[in-house]
Amino acid sequence: MQADTLSSIPSLWRLYAGAAVKRGRPAGDSLPALSVSVAGVRADRSQVKAYNRVCGFEQQETLAATFLHILSFPLQMHLLVHNAMPVAPMGLVHVRNRIRQYRPVGQEELLWIDCTVGETRRVDTGLEFDFNTRIEANGEPVWESVSTTLSRMPGKAAGNKPLRQDQTPPEPDETWSLPPDLGRRYGAVSGDRNPIHLYPFTAKLFGFWRPIAHGMWSKARCLAALASTIGNKPFSIDVRFKTPVYLPSDVCFSRQQVESGVDFQLYSTGGRPHLTGEVAWL
Known part of the structure; x- marks a missing residue:
């Protein structure tokens, strides 16, 4: 294992320059x-406030579980641009x-935040790999995540499957109108300024006919809708981006209470699934 120890969170601007x-x-x-x-990472209060506003969280003294993802995201980027990492x-x-x-x-x-390259899996569309991230406070584990990313083979799509015709989406509990600048607003608070999220002309450079919302914004917005149900309980939240x-x-957005927690979905008004997920109590 080649392990780097940093003195501070690296600059995403510098990392994106290397990634490009x-x-x-x-x-x-x-x-x-x-x-x-x-070590020694503390959230920036102004960033937290802006993040909560964009993602629909109430302003409070604790950090949203998904905010801890963007706090640790520069470490994932550090590994991606590492000279030994054979991935664009x-x-x-x-x-x-x-x-x-x-x-x-x-x-x-x-x-204290630690990020590691985890398991890899060869799939039809390319190579999937995990980033395993752990966060501790005063030596106590408080948060961890597994983010799975696909490096596509040339000519292969991401492999998302459309909703089958015999499937009927549930009645929505909430409907959200997403503005055209949502990608830019979330990018400003998260640091993730991937061109596919910003403007129509930048999205078209990568094969999208309009900008698309960040997947982690979608997860965060669903988590905000479930915040009152979760409260302060230990929990896991798993999602698959469709x-x-x-x-x-x-x-x-729809939710269904189950014995282990809550199942939820995010889908278009026409029934096309964008995200499916589960909250489970630990």
Whole structure:
């Protein structure tokens, strides 16, 4: 394992500059064993406030579980641009994300964050690989996640399957109208300024006819809708990203209470699934 220890969270601007020019493609079914960690990280209150506003969370003294993803995201980018990593960052597809939060995390807490390249899987459309992230406060594990990303083979789509004709989406509990600048607003608070999320002309450069919403915005908005149900309980929230959410658009959110927690969906007004997920109590 090649492990880097940083003195502070790296600059996303610098990392994106490196990502824009990096080329590469996995030659086999494995990736190098790499990790990176940083201690003494504290959330920026103004960023937290802006993030909560964009994603629909109430303003409070604890951090949304999905905010901890964007706090640790620069470490994923650090690994992606690493010289030993044979993957081109541009064009990667985020396909799944699992978060476990063991207790609420306060805005003022000092955090230790560690990110590691995890398991890899050869699939029909390319190579899937995981980023495993852990966060501790005062030596206590408080949060962890597994983000699964797809490096596509040339000519292969992401593999999302459309809703079968015999499937009927549930009645929505809520309907949300997403504005055309949502990708730019979320990009400003998260640091994720991938061109596919920003403007029609930048999205078209990567094959999208309109900008698309960030997958982690969609997950965060669903989590905000479930916040009163979750409260301060330890929980996990798993999602699978199905199809892009084009901007602007209206989307439907539905939830169903189950024995283990809550199942939920995000889908278009025409019934096309964008995201499916589950909240489970730990």
